[in-house]
Amino acid sequence: MRLNASLRLAACVGALGLAACTSNPPQPSTPAPAPLASAPAAPPVRIGIALGGGAAKGFAHIGVIKMLEANGFTPVVVSGTSAGSVVGALYASGMNAFELQEKAVALDETKIRDLQLSSGGLVLGQKLEDYVNEQVARKPLDQLAKPFVAVSTRLEDGERTVFARGNTGQAVRASSSIPGVFQPVSIGKYHYVDGGIVSPVPVDAARQLGADIVVAVDISNKARGKSPDNMLGALNQSIAIMGQKLGQAELSRADIVIRPKVLDIGAADFSQRANAIVEGEKAALAVMPQLRERVAKLQAERTKATQLAQQKAAEAQHLNCLEQRSQMQKLAGMAGLDNSCPRP
Numbered sequence: 001m002r003l004n005a006s007l008r009l010a011a012c013v014g015a016l017g018l019a020a021c022t023s024n025p026p027q028p029s030t031p032a033p034a035p036l037a038s039a040p041a042a043p044p045v046r047i048g049i050a051l052g053g054g055a056a057k058g059f060a061h062i063g064v065i066k067m068l069e070a071n072g073f074t075p076v077v078v079s080g081t082s083a084g085s086v087v088g089a090l091y092a093s094g095m096n097a098f099e100l101q102e103k104a105v106a107l108d109e110t111k112i113r114d115l116q117l118s119s120g121g122l123v124l125g126q127k128l129e130d131y132v133n134e135q136v137a138r139k140p141l142d143q144l145a146k147p148f149v150a151v152s153t154r155l156e157d158g159e160r161t162v163f164a165r166g167n168t169g170q171a172v173r174a175s176s177s178i179p180g181v182f183q184p185v186s187i188g189k190y191h192y193v194d195g196g197i198v199s200p201v202p203v204d205a206a207r208q209l210g211a212d213i214v215v216a217v218d219i220s221n222k223a224r225g226k227s228p229d230n231m232l233g234a235l236n237q238s239i240a241i242m243g244q245k246l247g248q249a250e251l252s253r254a255d256i257v258i259r260p261k262v263l264d265i266g267a268a269d270f271s272q273r274a275n276a277i278v279e280g281e282k283a284a285l286a287v288m289p290q291l292r293e294r295v296a297k298l299q300a301e302r303t304k305a306t307q308l309a310q311q312k313a314a315e316a317q318h319l320n321c322l323e324q325r326s327q328m329q330k331l332a333g334m335a336g337l338d339n340s341c342p343r344p
Contacts, residue, residue, distance in 0.1 A: 042302040045295050048211025049075035050254065051084025052201035052247075053194065054219035055178070055267035056276070058083025059104055060260035063280025064217050066097035071288055073295070075215065077147045079162075079205035081195040084217070085150040085175035086132065089168050092148030093136040101277060103135065109270050123182045125173045133169035141168050147209045150175040151195035151202040155184050160198040162205050196220065200247035203254045213294055216254035217280075219262055220247060256291050258283045314344030 049068070051061045061084060068075060080088030090100055114127040141148060142165045150163045152174040163171035174185040174192035184191040195202065206214045222244060251257055260283040265272045321341035322330075329338045 042299070042306040045298050045302075046077065046210055046212045047073055047075050047295075048077040048079065048206035048209055048214045049088075050201050050203045050206040050214055050216045051078070051080040051088045052216070052218050052220055053082025053084055053176075053196035054221065054262070055083050056269050056272065057219040057260075057262040057265050057267075058087055059273040059276035060219050060262050060280035060283070061087040061217055062097060062100045062104055063260065063277040063282075064215075064258055064284040065091060065100065065280075066277075067281050067284035067288070068215065069097050071292075073215075073291060075146070075211075077206060077209035077211050079149050079151065079202040079209065080172075080175065081151045081199055081202045082176045082178070083219070084202070085172045085195070086128075088148055089132055089144070089150065089172050090135050092144040092146040093139065093168075094145035095135075104273050104277065107270070107273075125177055125182045125185060128176060129167075129169035129173040131169070132172045133167070136168050139168060141165050141171060144168065149202070149205050149209060151199045151205055152177075152185075152192040153195055153197040155191040155193050158198065160195075161192060162202075162208075198246065199250060201251055201254070203250045207253070212298060213255045213291075214253075215256045215258065215291065216251055217258045217260070218247070218251060219260055220244070221267075222263060255294055256287055258287055311344070318342075318344055 047068075049065070051058070054060075065075070065087075075091075078088045078092045080086070087100065090103060091097075095103070112128045112131050114124045115122055136144065141150070141163060148164075150168075150171040152161045152163060152171070153159070154161050161174075163174065170185065170187065173182075174187060175195045176182065177185050177193045179193050179197070182193070184193050186192075199205070200220045201216045201218050203214050203216050206216075258280075260276070260279040262276050262279050265276055318341055325338070325340065329340060
C-alpha cells in the first residue's frame with residue numbers, strides 16, 4: 001500500500017510540477033471534445049406488395065390488403081401488373097382497404113369498358129384510363145401517397161417496362177392491355193401491352209422501390225389440363241402457360257407468396273367480386289404467422305446490427321476523447337488519476 005501511494009505521489013509530482021496533488025483528476029485546460037454521434041435506431045421494416053394480373057380475379061387483392069392492414073403490416077410501397085396495377089394505383093393514391101372495397105362494390109363495368117372493333121383488340125381502354133385518373137385525383141405516378149409502379153410490356157421488342165412517373169391512368173391502361181382484348185397503348189414512339197407477359201407478379205419492381213420484405217399476390221391463371229373450346233380460351237391458356245414459366249423465377253424472389261383460391265372466377269366475371277375479396281382475406285390470414293415470423297427475424301437482425309454500431313461508435317468516442325486530452329491529463333491518466341474519458 002505504501003509503495004503504491006509513493007508511486008502515485010511521484011507521478012503526480014512529475015506531471016504537475018510539484019503542484020498540490022489530490023485524488024481528483026486535473027481539470028482540462030481546453031474545452032472537452034464534442035461527443036461523436038451515436039448510431040441511429042434500427043429502421044422500421046419496409047413491406048412492399050406486388051399485385052399480379054388476373055382480370056376480375058384482381059378483387060382478391062383488396063382482401064389481401066385488408067388483412068395486412070388489420071394485422072399491422074401496412075405496405076409502404078406497391079407494384080402492380082394488369083389488374084394488380086388498377087388496385088395498386090388506387091391503394092397508392094391514399095385509399096385504405098375498406099375504401100377500396102367500397103369502390104369495388106360500387107364499380108359499374110361500363111365505366112371501364114369501351115368496346116371498339118379494331119384489329120388491335122375489342123376494348124379501347126380509354127375509359128379505364130379515365131376512371132383510374134378520376135379515382136387518384138389526376139395525380140401523376142410520382143405524386144401518389146405511396147411509391148407505386150405499373151409494369152407493362154413494350155410491344156416492339158418485348159422489353160419489360162416499369163412506369164414510375166407520368167400519367168397514372170395511362171400507365172395502368174398500358175399494364176392492363178391484354179393482347180387480343182385491349183388495343184395496345186401508344187406512349188411516345190412505342191406501344192405497350194399487358195405487363196403479365198413479362199412479369200405476371202412484379203416482385204422485382206417492389207424490391208426496387210425499397211421494400212425489405214415483398215409480399216407477392218399471385219392470382220394468375222393456371223393451365224389445369226383442360227383443352228380450351230374457343231379461340232379466346234386458347235389465347236388465355238397460352239398466356240397462362242407462358243406466365244407460369246416466367247413467373248416462377250420472379251415469385252421465388254418474394255419473401256411471402258399469397259395465392260387466393262380464385263381460379264374458378266372468370267376473367268370478366270365481375271359478379272364474383274365479393275367472393276374474390278373473401279378469398280383474398282382467407283389466403284392472407286393463412287400466411288400471417290409466416291409473415292410475422294419473417295418481420296420479427298429481420299427486426300431482430302437490425303436491432304443487433306444497430307447495437308453493434310452503437311458500441312463501435314461509443315468506443316470511437318472514447319478513443320477520440322483520449323486523444324483530445326491535454327498532455328497534463330495524459331500524464332495524470334498514466335497514474336490512474338484522470339477519469340475525464342470514462343470507458344463505454
